[in-house]
Amino acid sequence: MFYAANFNAYVHKKVILTVGVVGTPQLLMLSGIGQQVHFDELGIAVVQSLPVGQNLQDSPGYFSLHCSSNYVRLSETWDKIFADYLERHGTLTIAFNAEAIAYVSAPSSGLPEIELILIPSNNSNSFVTIAFHYTDENFNAISLPLN
Numbered sequence: 701m702f703y704a705a706n707f708n709a710y711v712h713k714k715v716i717l718t719v720g721v722v723g724t725p726q727l728l729m730l731s732g733i734g735q736q737v738h739f740d741e742l743g744i745a746v747v748q749s750l751p752v753g754q755n756l757q758d759s760p761g762y763f764s765l766h767c768s769s770n771y772v773r774l775s776e777t778w779d780k781i782f783a784d785y786l787e788r789h790g791t792l793t794i795a796f797n798a799e800a801i802a803y804v805s806a807p808s809s810g811l812p813e814i815e816l817i818l819i820p821s822n823n824s825n826s827f828v829t830i831a832f833h834y835t836d837e838n839f840n841a842i843s844l845p846l847n
Contacts, residue, residue, distance in 0.1 A: 725753030
């Protein structure tokens, strides 16, 4: 529902419908698509038996300590930036501005279960700004002014 209005859609071909990480499995299961065993417990007819919702991967974010200095990086030319990239170092070799990535596993499994991505806490990276809704207002709310 959008502004308390109902919308109907009619199609003659296949439709892919998503309503988010949690909503999509729920919608599929309400439509009879999911694991047979769950429907059998409730006496619901199954349209298609599939492992719906079995690959949920949560991506929480935590914004914390922000440090800065008066260090100013000199502007580099595109030729220099590209040359550094070809040598496998420099600005363009940092994936979406992540400074470090770590994988953590429980002792019992031995398989990576948690992925930690450390991203500089600034509001100058478009990936961070878009993906995490990291606006100037958000940034200023968690950052203390530098004196």
